[in-house]
Amino acid sequence: MAGHVENISSEKAWGGDGSPFRISYGKQWMWMFLVSDALTFGGLLTAYGFARHQADAWPIGEETFNAMPFLGNGYPLLYVALMTFILIVSSVTMVLAVEAAHRLDKKGVTKWLLLTVVGGAFFVGSQGWEWYHFIHGTHNGITLTSEGWATISDIVYGANNVVTDITLSFGRGVELTGAEALSVYDPNAATMQGANLIENEYVPMVPQYADFFFFITGFHGFHVFSGVVFNLIILINVVRGVYDKRGHYEMVEKVGLYWHFVDLVWVFVFTFFYLV
């Protein structure tokens, strides 16, 4: 036993002579930050899971998010799939930038990092459109009928603004039309259109749904925005040759870690808000 103690030189062990992880401090603490940030998102998504699990009703992803820019409704999940694809591709360009960085290929890093910035900006813009659409809601909103809340898929007005025909959708594929629909419809009943922090037409019984949507996708969107800014700053440094002088492009690797993390969070947001 004594021999063991002698073999460890306290000067070496405590003198900062090497990290047990064989990794630089910057990278190590970027990872530590990401773990803490992942706990934040994990907490948010689990809270969402809590609210959803205890509620009796919840909106169906492909019915809530089925619009495309310029094309209107009827494209379930297509837009968000496109957004997801853009973010995955920007993650790929980032990892290619890191690979080029390891070869000290300044031109390659510049090209791939620039594409990453563009992809990130596209994603933030897409999220803006998604929010706009979510807030404004369906064309006619929903109304409270004697059979419960229903989406007004179509409404026809006659003389003196009297409703002559109406198509009511109760979700899950149940639809009423004609005389049957008119008998449950009350023109003076409560209506709702779009979503805000107090109510939302997607699941009127659970107003928290929109709160969770705004908070979680908003928090993620802010992360993406920050990531675009970080990437831009590093891109400027790359172009100026700061890292060439340093002999390594580790800063690219560090913002790369953050950027991949943003993509990682989106993978989970995508599943729990849109798919499941």
Added chain:
Amino acid sequence: MERDDLIKNHEYSLLANHDEEHGKEIRKKIWKVTALLTLITVVEVLIGAFIKQYDANGGDNSLWPYVKLGFIILTVIKAAYIVLIFMHLGDERKNFKWVILGPYILFIIYLIFICLTEASYWNAVLGGVNSITP
């Protein structure tokens, strides 16, 4: 006194550099993983768009719980590829890898278990307290 920690730090950063030949291999791997992630996303969207949560009578689709489980498994696979390949955590030392992953996985499984158990209780005993009447 010269700070040897900074010198070491610089060494680790330089160690990450590689030559063109090695880079080719890495790029090949990146494109492979890209194809896989895209494929998984496409499959997810197709399932999401075509398999309904309800049947023709508006009741629950008995298949849906399995589809849900499938989505979660696919998501975890995607996450693993992003963390281990794109973030290179798989290439770090084993002790570092587990310092990052171990506590997180342990804590998140605990949190999910606690929240879902509590939510089931709320729903069963309090009957979905969020339900409001307009």
